[in-house]
Amino acid sequence: MKAYVPADAAARACGADAVVAALQAEAARRGVTLTLVRNGSRGMVWLEPLVEVETAEGRIGFGPMTAVEVAQVFDGGPLALGRVDDLPWMKAQTRLTFARCGVIDPLSVADYRALGGFAGLRRALQMTVEERLVEVTDSGLRGRGGAGFPTGIKWRTVAGAKADRKYIVCNADEGDSGTFADRMIMEGDPLSLIEGMTIAGVTVGATKGFVYLRSEYPDAIAVMTRAVQVARGAGMLGASVLGSGQAFDIEIRVGAGAYVCGEETSLLNSLEGKRGVVRAKPPLPALEGFMGKPTVVNNVISLATIPVIFERGAAAYAAHGIGRSRGTIPLQIAGNVARGGLFEAAFGMSLREIVDDLAGGTATGRPVKAVQVGGPLGAYFPREKFDVPFGYEEYAGQGGLIGHAGIVVFDDTADMLAQARFAFEFCAVESCGKCTPCRIGAVRGVETVDRIARGDADAIPLLTDLCDTMKAGSLCALGGFTPYPVMSALTHFPGDFARAKEAAE
């Protein structure tokens, strides 16, 4: 019997290792020869640990599996789900970036190659640098970290810069709550990220790449470190990438628990061994980045999407999406939901479809009160705004942002004043301290929210004013976007800010 049990961190956090031990014991007891593959996650986190068994009809799923129920994998039972590819969650997706994630052994070059791996890099190597830049630009790919800057333009800037050394830096400092797409792809299909970085390297003329990976992701660090060795063995990295004569290699660097290092200039300082303080722009990192050299800084998902763009062509990728948001986006559905996980879809879905249909409402069964989109710096959306199509401009137009596409659902017990206070508290803890609006503003924000909580309605205009100052005057998105969750909470849920005066006052 050939079975798959994810080694993805979420699956392991829900007991996958115990399931593996129980499965092996049960197989031995029955005299069944068991071939076990530790794959990545398919993204149906509510079904983790999801055990899959290979059959003539395809892979049959069982989940959420527990160590005491593994007999069902052999005998069937209520945890049997049928063919995994036929599950509605899988069928409704457009899996391009995540096509292999959860399907293959993440460190098997043969598996990777069998499902399209290397095809993008091979095609890229047959093209001129100009053709590659046009391909990335025409795909419409924009920064999946949240900034939405066109990837092709960034690459063209670095390609055109004259320097003795250039770098590719992968931003894997995925600190936003509600997001885990970077973690999932690094644990489930790490070679796609390496292939994307390699295409970036040979295109802009960089010979060295770094993956700046947060320390909160120990499993991803372990898998990426092994994957770099595997890629070297397969000739994807090294002195001559796939025999092209062009050199490219990658080093994995581990962060140290600073949220602000997800901001690209702060990340570059951290990578240089300095405090993760934000740099003023200009100069752009594309011209003066790591060690002052031209540097491409791209998010994990941006880079991991590059291979499929080259494999299938820019037009095929750009055919998906809406407006200026082309291609697919891995939605990460989290928090208080009946069905949480990763769902890759073309841009354009509404929160109504995502929260009510895909996620099946809340885990607690209570009504949805608010949905925070885009991490701790993203806006809270009330139900009235659930029809906004998922896209960069569409969300910006509603006083929000899509960020890294994390979607966190709250039920009606959420206190939006408390959430606004948390946004400031988080900003105060994580501020790098370089600019005053963020460093001081966050602290004053906590105090001002506390005044409102005590029933001092005069503090509300002060809060609005403070948010204007932070938004306009902060150096980076941490101070600049903290007003999004605060102002959206205040605007859409004013009732939570109308507190009775305390008796003592």
Add this chain to the structure above:
Amino acid sequence: MTDSSVLSGRVGDILADHRGVEGALLPVLHAVQAEFGHVPQDVVPVLAEGLGLTRAEVHGVISFYHDFREAPAGRHVLRLCRAEACQAMGADRLAEVAQERLGLDWHETSADGAVTLEPVFCLGLCACAPAAQVDGRLVGRLDEARLNALLAEVRA
């Protein structure tokens, strides 16, 4: 306390291992912490000398990042996620329970040295929240029963 000559010897080895690494201070500090369980004050001048930095620069980097400890942690480290997705699933309540049962505030270590309690902002387990980490092990779908089991484990 670690003998200072032993300490500088080990740090010397770590520095030698990182020769040629661009912007080596963070990898070096991670290695130091892996070796000693924290970043002892005494290593600051050794690192500064070895990397061509000032002591102030090294201190500045150590103090900037949440990960680097000035003192050893307890035998176990219990980290509870406090970020939004976990909040939406009742993480604040579980944090109160943990603090009360352990008699510890965030970043404190129990008097017997058994456990250090820390907040963490996102372990990437947002679709199986609330989440925790006990030493190297990740735990999802935390509820009061699972938390109590973890508390018993770390206090033992």
